Amino acid sequence: MPGADKETELSERIEAFLSELKRCGSGAGSLRGSAETARETTSLLRRITAQARWSNAGDLMEIIRKEGRRMTAGQPSETTVGNMVRRVLKIIREEYARSRGSTEEADQQESLHKLLTSGGSSEDNFRQHFTHLKANVIEAINELLTELEGTTDNISMQALEHIHSNEVIMTIGRSRTVEAFLKDAARKRKFHVIVAECAPFCQGHEMATSLSKEDIETTVIPDAAIFAVMSRVNKVIIGTQTVLANGGLRAVNGTHTLALAAKHHSTPLIVCAPMFKLSPQFPNEEDTFHKFVSPHEVLPFTEGEILSKVNAHCPVFDYVPPELITLFISNIGGNAPSYIYRLMSELYHPEDHEL
């Protein structure tokens, strides 16, 4: 039966995606950037919408939620997966509301009045069947995909507004967004970049070689020298893995030190993060916030005689509180960290925060 084939093909694809997610969690950054992950997730969700069997919006949301839970469980630190799932859920809600004729924005805000007058929970609302819902949802997801494809370019286009000539810019580790940002600015301006190598994975080396190929004056420094050279730095521009709901960051380890040093010298800290990195998580969930990789990166097995008597830690991420951040540059423009909560409410529905 064609339906069954499609289903098996679908589940195969999902399995393949999951296994790849699990594999590239080795800590040396993802094998592919978060943009790619976001795109793959979204196209997978589009496929699910197209091929899975569902009759109304509620069913579809259930299916997507289930798959989303499986995917996030595969690699909890890869938050873009969960973010995309939430975006799609919001799209479904919007399309449903549009089909029904009511405006969705009114239902969004939970006011005391709504709580008193609405009465029934919103789950019943999604049981109506609309014929064009599928087509609408797929079209909306296509729009989302186009938006995702253009994020890096949108961010790089803003580069010249933020970098002037003869600046010294500091960055840490490797971020494809920041790389594109700096390369775009380098086409018109001359400036100097200092890259902190970010041990133990030393991704800063890759970043530096790639930047210097575009004739940008680059210097590689070890992590220990961050505070020492900070006094000569004009701006700190970093990428991040996730932007948290309070405006804080979950970024590579070493970023908190960088942010503190920048604060001490009153150097502005600019974060280049596309919108799909915005996650409704808060940093208080201790057990899910940190991710560790093999301590062999830190203390190799050649130090065998002391290895057994020593605890070695190799955390991958750092929490940076929002007070240390000056500006977020995303594909929809520049924002202060205090505005992040509003952006989040536009992207995700509050009920989807917990998948």
Place this chain on the structure above:
Amino acid sequence: MGERLTTSTLLVTEEDEKKHEIIRAKGEGKELTKEEKQRLRKEKKQHKKNKKDDRGPPEKEKEKEKASVPAPSKPATQSPAHKAAPVPVNASASESPVAAEKPAKSKAELRAERRARQDSERASKQGKKEGGQQSTSSKPKATPNELQPVVKRLPDHVQVDDPVALKKLAKKLERQQKSGQGCSLNITGVKVPLRSDYGYKVSLFSHLHQYSRKNPPTQQISIPVTVIHPSIVRLGLQYSQGIIAGSNARSVALLHAFKQVIQDYSTPPNEELSRDLVNKLSPYISFLSQCRPLSASMGNAIKYIKKEISNIPSQCKEEEAKRILQECIDSYINEKIILASEAISKYAIEKISDGDVILVYGCSSLVNHILCEAFEKQRKFRVIVVDSRPRLEGREALRRLVKKGIRCTYVLISALSYILPEVSKVFLGAHALLANGYVMSRVGTSQIALVAKAYNVPVLVCCETYKFCERVQTDSFVSNELDDPDDLIVTRNGKTHLENWQTVKSLGLLNLVYDVTPPDFVDLVITDLGMIPCTSVPVVLRVKNVDQ
């Protein structure tokens, strides 16, 4: 018009008179007295000065150095007691204003004072040149209420971007092969080698040297090395290859090498041990600073040795003098390093309580000693060792602590924000404490202090008083050390990204060795004199100088 007598004409007439005297004395077959020999010497100096007056002050200084350096090796034996020679009236710019305005004292006494001052100045100036150290009161015999304006010369190792300074350094190194000779030895063209810089230097640091470990400084030294003692050559190589690292280890090794040098030293005829030995040490010190810039502790040790050597009375026999010097060096090591670390441990152990989680950075011999002592005294604590690339010195500290049986955790400095909430105290070692309260230590120390401050964790710095130095510095750029940039290259997953960094024009690697920590990050400094705040460093220095 004709009546106006300038100082030069006066001088000329004075000189003529003396010349006549000397010629008369020679003619009479008498041996030139010491006074007259000194006078001759001074006159020659004078002539040279007058000739080169138009060339400007730097040349004049060089000439004075040239004149002053061969002066002690001249056959006339000088004792500090003879001060009958006339002092050149036009004192050069670097010599502080001679106290010639004391008409109350007699001329001979004046000259005596001036001579003594010149001697001490000369000794301290040599210490300045070689060790790159500033001497505060270079006149220990001057009255304390005379605040002489001390013009501090900028050390050579921070003037790499100035071609004039580089040329002067090269000339000085060349000169030092001749000065160490004495007139009896016959030396081939052996000189203290000038090490060349390696690789692309980041423009912010173009005033500092950057050497490669693959080009050791001894490549240009031919065998046999007659100017530099072999134990010094070995020491220099150990420094440049990083075999001996850490300021205490370097100072102790230096002092032991000097003991060997003194042991093997023999005074040439017609020389005084107190002068000649000091001059013998100068090329050694230049060589060592070419191998690796001297640390503050080494500079202080060298100053101490030179002072001890010049204080040897002239009647002392050679064996006796050598014995005295060996004892001095031994007592310095014992007092300033070994006993000091015992005293510091005693104070520091009071600050360690049961249940503490102590964070240390890198490998500081002093901090390791404190922790081991505390563990022996049955304190219950655990240690977190923070390490950083590329030196990875923390592994050495980890080994020592684990061998003792202390419970340890090990992280890299990028994981500092993760581990700091668990920490109750931070113990840091120091390379030097500067006079404005800044702590100069291994690069990364300031970062640790910064993040610890943000988490409200107390930061304690442990430092012996012999590492206190009079320099002041506010950032890590003006005076630092650049290590071999190739150390940053690492191979991961089979890929070495920075392998051909030299070929890429716009890529530079920066491997700093030291950084300075502002005093507001440091809560307490534990020294052998007690526990002081960071800002009390100049007080300790003053007390020390008055003692000396």
